[in-house]
Amino acid sequence: MLTDIAIRIIPHDQQRYPTVGDWYTDEHGVTHISVSNLGNWRMEFAIAIHELTEWALCRHQGVSQREVDEFDTTYTGPCIEPGDDPKSPYRMAHCVATGVERIVIALLGVSWRDYDEKVNSL
DSSP: OOOOEEEEEEOGGGSSSSOSEEEEEOTTSOEEEEEEOOSOHHHHHHHHHHHHHHHHHHHHHTOOHHHHHHHHHHOOSSOSSGGGSTTOTTHHHHHHHHHHHHHHHHHTTOOHHHHHHHHHTO
């Protein structure tokens, strides 16, 4: 069964940990996707799509929110994005979500370089 999903744009400093996109499911079964405010709806939409895709694929593969959170919040490896690390429990979901994100950014007419610079400036 699909749960209720709430997507919010929030100030970057209100994320649960240093990230521009986050997902979690609360005790009522509502999935929350939080996207850092980038001042550009197209960029924010791409992050939301990434998070939604990652959440759905993790759910499908049986990768729990707890596993993702623990990996992300303790990550000290060489990759900029924890999900890119070969040891990530959600690597496939993250990589597919990044591919979808890249397609969305291109279709919305945003330069990936500009997008990447904006995301990394936070």
